[in-house]
Amino acid sequence: MAGVVVVGSQWGDEGKGKVTDYLAQQADLVVRYSGGNNAGHTIKFNGQKFALRLIPSGIFTTGEVVLGNGMVINPKALLEEMKYLNDAGIKTDKMHISDRAHVTLPYHIEIDELEEEMRGAASIGTTKKGIGPTYVDKYDRIGIRVGEFINEPLFKKRLEETLAFKKKQYPGLQCTAEEIFEEYKEYAKVIKPMVCDTGIFLDEAFQAKKKILFEGAQGTMLDIDYGTYPYVTSSNPGANGVPSGASIGPLYLTDVVGVIKAYTTRVGSGAFPTEIEGELGDYIRNAGNEFGTVTKRPRRIGWFDAVVVNQSRRMASLTGCSLMLLDVLSGLDTIKICTAYMLDGKEIHGLPSTIEELERVEPVYVELPGWKEDITNVTSFEELPVNAQNYIKKIEELIHCPVIMFSVGPDRTQTIVLKEVF
Known part of the structure; x- marks a missing residue:
């Protein structure tokens, strides 16, 4: 029995779709437990890109997916998405929708x-x-x-x-x-034929020793309770949302994988302490194709923020992280990591509860040398340039959590796995 959760551990758009797509190949079914069609995952399947909004990524592997009770479901949008997949030859006949959503x-x-x-x-x-x-x-x-x-x-x-x-x-x-x-x-x-008590369905799946992947939407910094309130979503997108949003108990969960970018992005308004503006921000935005899956809005760009990811680790009980888009930072002379904030002359290591205070914090940075090499074809940690290896090691040290996989490009084959979770 294995229940693995994949959660975005920044402000969303971290590349969860790719990680869930990879892990879904090893799972028996994939569950979404929060949010609605405001969130999107981009998946590459058979050489084609798909933008999903409501349907979990497992639709491309086992086809066995669950839309949990913690979701809010727009029926019109769901049927449009099903047709979009069906027209591309992807079946949607193994979908289970909670009667309590x-x-x-x-x-x-x-x-x-x-x-x-x-x-x-x-x-x-x-x-x-x-x-x-x-x-x-x-x-x-x-x-x-x-x-x-x-x-x-x-x-x-x-x-x-x-x-x-x-x-x-x-x-x-x-x-x-x-x-x-x-x-x-x-x-x-x-x-109607897809609707059932998904809590009972999942309990039976666990009793049958099936491998179940829980797919988060958005990111933990958009959590209604722990995020940068009020610039948040209306649910609990982190692993803390799984028990209530999927109708199963927390003891079913064996691993929680936090998906993090090698830098930080967010969409919309709200405080963003490590934001990079100007030419460098534009360079990273274009190199990383940082435009919304659903809205096409340009994402705001910032340096990696260890304070943010540490808050995510605490609230989601992360057991490992997947570091995405490492290749986007190739070519930079130096790379910054935020290690703490200064607020009113005091160093702090957590996010203030008020947006007014968060808007006043000053990031404390450590600066690391960058790398010039093209890393898009590496297949192991050892093949990375030393400076890229050191960057990953520094992130692990600061967030108190191991990096168990990292990505050097958009394709499924450009994901290097250091430790399996299923």
Whole structure:
């Protein structure tokens, strides 16, 4: 029995798709446990690139995937993604959807757009996919869950009640219950055969000694509790979200792999202590193709931040890290790593709880010599230039966690594994 979790350990976009794709080849099934179609993974399969938003990466290997109860699922987006895969010859007939996951509907998207507009200069920078408003309804106990969605009379009743309530809160809402029902009841018919109690399904899989991979979306710095609040997502994307988001206990989890970039990126607003601006930031952005999978927004670039990754290690109980995009740093004379922050004259090694304080911290750096060699064809740690080896060793020392795999390019074959987890 093995339950391995893959989590982004910075602000998302670390390359989780590639790591989960690699590990999914050894797993019997792959589970997603949080978030919605606001997050994306890019997977290369049979020489073709695929951008996934809701469906776990395991769809390309065993095909056996689970969309857990901690997710918020836009049925229209899910069916579009299934068609996208089916048209490319990828089957989606082994998908299991939790009856307890919440459903994102058109009024959630409208509310997301309205709220961002109302915030003005204080906007959070959401993807406007309706994710936050869906989670709000979940905790306000007026959300519609998949089990209700696939029950046509119940869906109609719940939709009419909920939308009437939401229109009292947001008089500007344009959508109607009748329009939504007529469109979405057809989506429910397609989804219905895939719906089950995924908690029981996963428990039975574990009892049968199957290998299960849990695929996180986004990154731990976007965690609603531990991230850079309020510039965060609306769920727990780290390993701390697995038990509640997949309906299984923490003792099922044997390893947690944190995916980290050799530098740091984030999208949208919010404090970013190690941010690199100007020509160097542009160089790394273009070399790493740092543009959003879903939104195409240019990502902000920063030096590797050990304070951030240490916070992720603590909250996710990382047992190992996968260091991605090491090749992007090739050619730099020197490379910086942030080891601590200075706040009001005091050195600190954790993120302040308030965004106001985080915006005032000054990074403390250690500077290492870079390497000029092309490393995209190396197949082992020993083949790396000495300076690249030293860079990895320094990161391990600072984050108190071993690097168990590293990446020197986008292809599956450009991932060097130092220790297997399955």
